[in-house]
Amino acid sequence: MMTETVLDISNVSKRFGDNLANDDISLSLAKGEIVALLGENGAGKTTLMSILFGHYVPDTGSVSVMGEALPPGKPRAAIRAGIGMVHQHFSLAPNLTVLENVMTGTENLWSLGSNVSAGRKKLVEISQRFGLKVDPDARLGDLSVGEQQRVEILKALYNDARILVLDEPTAVLTKLEAETLFSTLKDMAAQGLSLIFISHKLDEVMATADRIVVLRGGKLVAERRAGDTSKAELAELMVGRKVTRPLREASTPGEIVLEAAGVTVRSGGVDRLKAVDFRLRAGEVLGIIGVSGNGQAVLAQLLSGTIGRTAGDLVLFGKGVGDLTVADAVANGIGRIPEDRNRDGAIGEMAIWENAVLERLPEFSKAGLVDRKAGIGFAQKIIDGFDVRGGTPTSRIRLLSGGNMQKLILGRNLIEHPKILLAAQPARGLDEGAVAAVHERILEARRAGTAVLLISEDLDEVMALADRIQAIVGGRLSPSVNAEDVDAQRLGLMMAGEWEDTTHAV
């Protein structure tokens, strides 16, 4: 390992109102090193990187690159010094081609022509050197999220970045894409680039980083070499107390509450679900695991009542039902946690109480008039019962953090003790403390006799919560296996579509 220091952040502090987002943070980065910046949401990771990149001016402290001080608050100076930023939400234009996106901002605004051929040559060269394959002429909007991220990285490299900062790079990626990304990052470090990546996922931090820096409440609380620490220690450092994800205890499942037989959903001429079979019993968790994009979103929509089926039967509490509507689902005691809480689970600009009662307005209205008082009371009950912090019933739900919003969504479903809970990626994007809280609630519902259908792509989550597991691949569901009988490797194979030899239906 070379020891040449390329980046030095010293004694940086930044205050927003009453909130000290960065408190005297010092951090250095060596050439060819990968440093992970680990911390929960709100720990100050993104603020620190924004200071580095010149988006914010620090109150005190300074940043220097290659021994030269960087003028504060000047993103252009940061780019020129060789800092490249890969944002969590990409700053790319979907209607331009890859090449156009990469070249945007690199040329003089006043020059009449654009030196496209030189740009193309440079882009192809970079993409070959770092193994970042991409078609320069593809329209960005047509690319997958993983490919778009590759373009964002290429754009930074095109600007001759020697220090690359990645803000939660895997938040939007599938597991497979994430693995590809990390091997690319290691390649880049081997070629002399220095990398900082921000994350709150322990696995990827342990697997990829040379050094791990933990932020908590704006302070740098610990620095560890990857070899000298463990996931448990990091989790504790990050949260500030011991967190353990809960594990399910043994139970005897009750009768079948929901059954699907040969259910097919076709849209746009493609079978999104193909002859899917499953049985869900009271008091058990059935995990549906799969790489995202394999039909689990469609399955969730179907059971949420937002789309209809093309063929097959759904049997609810022993009675055949046609297509479920949202109103049917709510009336029948099916709790629903959507995969994307910001898009489907909440109306950001509406009050917390309105979000709490929106799907059950008939219950909270009389003769078409909304019973505001009862709604506010209902929301308060959820806030108290599910430890939702950061808002009152009348404040807008957008003000809640991801974890608290998810607790509210859980609460509005679980508070009425549903017979069935449909949970799609319930812990996605949450920090460690919130994940534990969500899992605890799901297991609590299971103990109370709720049948839980858990859709997830997180192996750990499924293995911790589910009694039985089925894999979903290309819209087809595998037969179910008992969670006790499988290990991660077997599940990995099932997620790849290899389940023929694992058949023993329950």
Add this chain to the structure above:
Amino acid sequence: MRFERREHRSTLLVIATPILAVVAALAIAGVLIALAGAPVFQAYWKILTSAFGSRLSATETLTRASPLILTGLAAAVAFRARLWNIGGEGQFYLGAIAASAASVHLFAGLPSLLQIPLLFAVGAVAGMVLLLVPLSLRLRFSVDEVVTTLLLNFVALLFVSMLIDGVLKDPAAFGWPQSEAVDAAARLPKLLARSRLHIGLGIAVVIAFLIYFVQTRTVFGVQSRAAGLNPSGAVFAGVPLGRTLVIVAMISGGLAGLAGTIEVLGVKGYVTTDLSPGYGYSGIVVAMLANLNPLGVVLAALFTATMFVGADGMSRSMGIPTYIADVTVALSLLSMLVAVFFTQYRIRR
């Protein structure tokens, strides 16, 4: 300098916003008045006295405000649900011509108490129909309703122009293209004798309160707000998106059609192609000025009417072009948009 979302909006801020916006607009317009060579404060005083200085001018301003309240509500209701109804002008004219034709050819002779409500219904339905066409195109084929509703304005105006120069032409109008005058029983009662002010103002204000109530208190109001703010979230919560939009469109188109009906029954009694000095379009401005709040629409309509009526008088006595009214209203809209932005964001260094 960066912008940061405000977490809380105080009531004071929400109330102060439009006032500050109007003050800012008046200040900027003042520069233009000064450039035109007139004393600024005197000019503004003149606008105020021309709009409210006499019984005649005050009633005239209120008469102008009545259709603006209704077209403003039409826009506000639709925009709340993210239905971009730019077709208020066309719906206004279609409502007016339908009601006047119905009065002449269908309901002539019916007593006022029966005829006027019937004509209101006819005018509102005409406005609805004109908006339901582009809405069904949007729901069925995702056609952008901004374009269709905007262009239908011209179709509607030309259609009306064809009717009043053709089948509905008044034979006693010395060849002028205008429709036959409505039945005497169809004329709206005056609010004040010896003025043009009619009960349309009262109706418009009552409707504004009604809409406010519907939007804040009813299931439909909450659902249509959800549909406008986040369609996929609304669908997940079981809000019938298409049906909600259809009802919103019926209310919006109906209000614009009603505005035309009330204008023709209340003021002129017959339809010409200059029945509206752009009430439909001004309604959009009024709605934006009011930040889509139905009660704010009443005040915004009053302000806009004041500017238009007042600027007429000011220009006559001070020799400044009446365009200053358009400029001031346009500036108010712009400063309102900026002000609304600042109620949602704050500046951070």
